[in-house]
Amino acid sequence: MSEEPVFDTQGVVRKFMFVNRKAPYGTIYALEILESVLISAAFEQDISVAFLDDGVFQIKKGHDPKDLGMKNFSPTYRALGGYDIEKLYVEKESMEARGLGPDDFVVKVQVVPAAELSKLMAEQDVLITG
Amino acid sequence: MKFGIMVNEGPFNHQASDSAYQFAKAAIAKGHQVMRVFFYYDGVNNANRLSEPQSDDRNLVKLWGEMAKTHKVDLVVCVAAALRRGIKDELLAEGFHISGLGQLTEIGIAADRLLVFGD
Amino acid sequence: MLHTVNKSPFERNALDSCLRLAAPGSAILLIEDGVYAALKGTAQTAKVEAAAETHEVYVLGPDLKARGIEESRIIGGVKIVDYGGFVDLAVAKGTVNSWL
Numbered sequence: 001m002s003e004e005p006v007f008d009t010q011g012v013v014r015k016f017m018f019v020n021r022k023a024p025y026g027t028i029y030a031l032e033i034l035e036s037v038l039i040s041a042a043f044e045q046d047i048s049v050a051f052l053d054d055g056v057f058q059i060k061k062g063h064d065p066k067d068l069g070m071k072n073f074s075p076t077y078r079a080l081g082g083y084d085i086e087k088l089y090v091e092k093e094s095m096e097a098r099g100l101g102p103d104d105f106v107v108k109v110q111v112v113p114a115a116e117l118s119k120l121m122a123e124q125d126v127l128i129t130g
Numbered sequence: 131m132k133f134g135i136m137v138n139e140g141p142f143n144h145q146a147s148d149s150a151y152q153f154a155k156a157a158i159a160k161g162h163q164v165m166r167v168f169f170y171y172d173g174v175n176n177a178n179r180l181s182e183p184q185s186d187d188r189n190l191v192k193l194w195g196e197m198a199k200t201h202k203v204d205l206v207v208c209v210a211a212a213l214r215r216g217i218k219d220e221l222l223a224e225g226f227h228i229s230g231l232g233q234l235t236e237i238g239i240a241a242d243r244l245l246v247f248g249d
Numbered sequence: 250m251l252h253t254v255n256k257s258p259f260e261r262n263a264l265d266s267c268l269r270l271a272a273p274g275s276a277i278l279l280i281e282d283g284v285y286a287a288l289k290g291t292a293q294t295a296k297v298e299a300a301a302e303t304h305e306v307y308v309l310g311p312d313l314k315a316r317g318i319e320e321s322r323i324i325g326g327v328k329i330v331d332y333g334g335f336v337d338l339a340v341a342k343g344t345v346n347s348w349l
Contacts, residue, residue: 004229005204007165007240014239019346021266029138032171035210039231043239053266093269118270122250126238127346129246130138130171131340138349145281149255152311153339156332162340243339245253246347 014125015046020055021129024073025065030058031073033130038076041083048087048124049080050117051109052094059090059105077107091117133157134241135167136234138248140175141190142183147176150247151193158201166204166237167194169226171248174212177205179223191223198225206233251342255281255349258293263348268300276305276342278335279327284312287327294324301326309335 018037024030040047051059063074080088088109095101095111102111112120121127135154139146154164169176181191198205205226207217212228219228238244252271256263264279264286271277277300279286286297287308300306301324310329313320320329330338339345 004206004227005165007236009236009239012239016235016238021349028171032211036170036231036234040235040238042232043235045235045239052270053262091270114269118272121270121346122272122275122344124344126244127246127344128136128234128238128244129248129347129349133339146255149280152332153335157336157339160333160336162336243345245339245345246349248347248349249255 009043013045015123016040016048016126016128017121017124018047018049019121019127019129020049020051020058021053023054023057024063025068025070029130030055031071033128034073034076036128036130037080037085038083041085047085048089048120049085050089050091050121052091052117054098056090056094056098056100059107059109060100061104061106063106074106080107089117089120131162131243132241133162133164134237134244135164136244136246136248137167137169137173137176138171138246140172141181143172144249146247146249147173147190148188150245151190151197153245153247154197154203158197164197164201164203165241166206166233168234168237169205169207170211170234172215173248174207174215174217177207177212177217177222177226179221195223195225208234250275251338251345252277253345253347254279254283254286255347257282258286258296259291264293264296267348268296271304273303274305276307276338278330278338279306279308280312280335284308284316284318287313287323288318289322289324297324298326307334307338
C-alpha cells in the first residue's frame with residue numbers, strides 16, 4: 001500500500017455540479033453517483049445536482065424495484081435536503097420530452113430550461129458525470 | 131496546472147481507462163501535475179493485480195502503477211465501489227490504494243481541473 | 250468550458266444534449282466513438298457544421314486514426330488535435346464537462 005497524500009483544501013469553497021443523465025436500475029450509475037453526492041456534503045462546498053436526459057427518471061415517484069431484488073435508493077433523494085444539498089435542477093426539455101411534469105418527482109426540484117441550465121453549468125468549477 | 135482524473139469504467143469493456151491514461155501521460159509530458167486518479171464504478175477493476183491481458187496487448191494495471199511511481203500520481207480506488215466488486219487490499223496492484231469517496235470531492239477542490247472518463 | 254463527447258451520434262444522444270447545453274463560444278472535443286460525428290457526408294454532418302459556426306469543435310486525431318478515418322473525411326470547420334492538444338484545451342477552456 002502506498003502513502004496517501006493530503007491535499008490542502010482548507011477554506012476553499014468551489015462550485016460542484018453532479019450531472020445525472022442516466023436512468024436508474026438498468027445500470028448502476030444513478031445509485032453510485034448519489035453516494036458520491038452524499039459524501040461531498042461533508043466538505044462544505046457549493047453543491048448542485050442536475051437531472052437531464054434519462055437522468056430525470058432517477059427521481060420519478062413510485063420506484064419499487066422489490067421484484068428485481070434490488071435496493072430502492074429513491075428515498076435518498078429526499079434526504080439530500082438534510083445534508084444541505086438543496087440545489088436540484090431538472091432540465092425542462094428533457095422532462096417534457098419524457099412525458100413528465102414537476103409533480104412526478106419524489107423530491108422538490110427547480111425545473112429550468114436548457115438555456116438556464118447551460119448558464120448554471122458554465123458557472124461551475126467541477127462537473128462530475130456518472 | 132494540477133489535474134485530477136476520474137475513471138468510471140474497467141480497463142477492457144470501454145475505452146475510458148485508455149483515454150484517461152493517454153490524457154494523463156500527455157499532461158505529464160507537458161509539465162503539468164496529475165495529482166490523483168480516482169477510480170469509481172467498474173473503474174476499480176483498473177487496480178486488479180490478477181488481471182492478465184494477452185502479451186501483445188497493453189496492460190493498463192501496470193501502466194498506471196508505473197505512472198504512479200515515476201510521477202507521484204495518487205491512484206485511489208473508491209472503497210464503496212471496490213467492496214461491491216470484490217476489489218480488496220490483497221488484490222491491489224502496486225501503486226493503488228483504497229480510500230473513501232471523499233477523496234473524489236477532495237481532488238475536485240484541490241485540482242485546477244477534474245476530468246471524468248467513462249461510458 | 251470544454252465539453253467532451255465520447256458517443257457515436259448515430260447511436261446515442263450525448264452530442265445532441267451537449268449541443269443543447271454548451272454555451273456559444275465554448276469548445277467541444279469529440280473523442281472515442283464521438284469522433285464519428287466529425288465525418289463529412291453523414292446524416293449528422295449538417296448539425297455538426299452548424300455547431301462549428303457557434304462553437305469551437307475539435308476531434309481527437311488518435312481516435313480517428315485508430316478507426317481508419319482519413320483527415321480528408323473530416324468536416325472543414327472541425328480541428329484535429331492530439332492528446333497534447335486535449336490537455337491544452339482543458340487548460341485553456343476552464344471547467345470540463347464529459348457528456349458520458
